[in-house]
Amino acid sequence: MASVPKGTLFFIATAFSASLPFSAASNATECVLTMASTSGLAVGDFVEVSSGWGRLNLRAYRIKTVVANTSITLELADTSNTTFFPVGSGAGTVRKVSTWQQITQITDVSSSGGGAKQVPYSYIESDVEYNINNGFEATSYTLTLDSDAITTAGYIALRSLTDVQTNTILRINKRSGAITLQPCTVALNEADQMQADQIMTVQASISGNNRQTKYAS
Known part of the structure; x- marks a missing residue:
């Protein structure tokens, strides 16, 4: 569904x-x-x-x-x-x-990476190029948060993880009950994003360490 x-x-x-x-x-x-x-x-x-x-x-x-x-x-x-x-x-x-902290007041989420990495090659006798799959790109997320979320526990957690740069895990719970786990590190950019007629936001980069694990429930 x-x-x-x-x-x-x-x-x-x-x-x-x-x-x-x-x-x-x-x-x-x-x-x-x-x-x-x-x-x-x-x-x-x-x-x-x-x-x-x-x-x-x-x-x-x-x-x-x-x-x-x-x-x-x-x-x-x-x-x-x-x-x-x-x-x-x-x-x-x-x-x-042992402890999960919810990240609240997220206004937008985007993802990148995760696709196949390819190595192109060709033979001198041919004008045709070939590709070999060479693993996968790291998966990353960008979480856009309300800039005024600065006092929330999730914002504070992102800031702390940015300071120490230790490995952690992002857990995504969908409304259907499905769960995604993404091993990662975190980098919070606290510079305000300003656009006319929009609320001010900041962005947290979630950089994947390995492949995701997904559960249907």
Whole structure:
């Protein structure tokens, strides 16, 4: 079913629990992390993954199952392809988002990137050019906020994350119940955007660290 952006809510992770190590990551359609301690983790929690697997590193996922002090399962984390996820080299850490802060008074949202990167080439004997896909561009968002939102908790969180430049996660909740997770860093430009007959605004740049994770509900 088609949907419109009205009613979409934006949240930014402002605090994480201490990182917990995992000694192994399975090759499965939903990756299982072997953990000596699952302290503080529960089904439905959102985590950031640091892994020896580049395609899993800095991805954000929801926990589907927890076996206490044994393992957790990352919902929709498909690591079954051993070419992309070599057996035995996926160990790392996870850290749970402990605090989300809603970003309010957003007037506009735009996105860029996410498309395929291409390398063009040609052979001397031919006048035809070819393209090879070479990964994907980083996904970025620009959030335009009311300039007078300066006292809101979301604005203050964006400013703080801009100062420290640490990795975080943007969570987008659509009115349909769908959820998008975007690992990112944040840069808030507090210079007022001024246009006649329009409210003054500022812009926050959300720079993606890895690919998005999407859940239907």
